[in-house]
Amino acid sequence: MRKKIVAGNWKMNTLLKDGMELAKAVEEQTRASSADAMVIIAPPFTHLSRIGDLISHVRLAAQNCSSEASGAYTGEVSPDMLISAGVEYVIIGHSERRSYYAEDNQVLNKKVKLALEAGLKPIYCCGEVLEEREAGKLFEVVETQIKVGLEGLTAADMEKVVIAYEPVWAIGTGKVATPEQAQEMHQFIRQLLARLFDERVAEDISLLYGGSCKPSNAAELFANPDVDGGLIGGASLKAGDFAAIVNAF
Numbered sequence: 001m002r003k004k005i006v007a008g009n010w011k012m013n014t015l016l017k018d019g020m021e022l023a024k025a026v027e028e029q030t031r032a033s034s035a036d037a038m039v040i041i042a043p044p045f046t047h048l049s050r051i052g053d054l055i056s057h058v059r060l061a062a063q064n065c066s067s068e069a070s071g072a073y074t075g076e077v078s079p080d081m082l083i084s085a086g087v088e089y090v091i092i093g094h095s096e097r098r099s100y101y102a103e104d105n106q107v108l109n110k111k112v113k114l115a116l117e118a119g120l121k122p123i124y125c126c127g128e129v130l131e132e133r134e135a136g137k138l139f140e141v142v143e144t145q146i147k148v149g150l151e152g153l154t155a156a157d158m159e160k161v162v163i164a165y166e167p168v169w170a171i172g173t174g175k176v177a178t179p180e181q182a183q184e185m186h187q188f189i190r191q192l193l194a195r196l197f198d199e200r201v202a203e204d205i206s207l208l209y210g211g212s213c214k215p216s217n218a219a220e221l222f223a224n225p226d227v228d229g230g231l232i233g234g235a236s237l238k239a240g241d242f243a244a245i246v247n248a249f
């Protein structure tokens, strides 16, 4: 049985004190949840090690990592550094990194490999922009993102990878994908993984949906057979909303 996961991507929000309070509230409000979903939070880099000390069943993720292992890369944070700070997961290839920081599939592939070598579990993001969907290129775009971004990984590596499908037109816009649109792409991704790796990889991997997911729409998204949870942006900044999404299972 594959894992159900609800992950909160805080993006560049919260000062340290507020972040610590939010993490504590998430820990408390999701502890008693009867949903057997794994809960992950991805605070900013500066908060990670302090927040790591405050949580126990909630897992810790970073929002990015360097594509280089160490050395003269001012401003970068390596996967080994994240491990040393108690981080378990790392979001790689979020659409905001792809568009604002020009991260392409090749550099993301380097990040995924380096993260795995360090012992981090990548949450690899993919998803089309609106023009690509309207031009009927959505499957082609996502296929390339997955093929190139995960190139060279083994089936054993894939046991540690989570994939998040986040249609860019749904991120932060309030325009959520319909359950049918989410299911259609998740099923496509699973079939693609069966071709690229094997059936077992495809069956066992957790595929998360992201993009304007909130308490009012989470249950119908998560009810789809190929949607194993969500990557939550805006609604992860309120512990009550985030816990309600966890409980949507």
Ligand code: PGA
Pocket: 009, 166, 170, 171, 172, 173, 174, 210, 211, 212, 213, 231, 232, 233, 234, 235
């Ligand atoms: P959103 O963001 O939930 O605010 O749309 C999702 C994400 O970017 O991961």
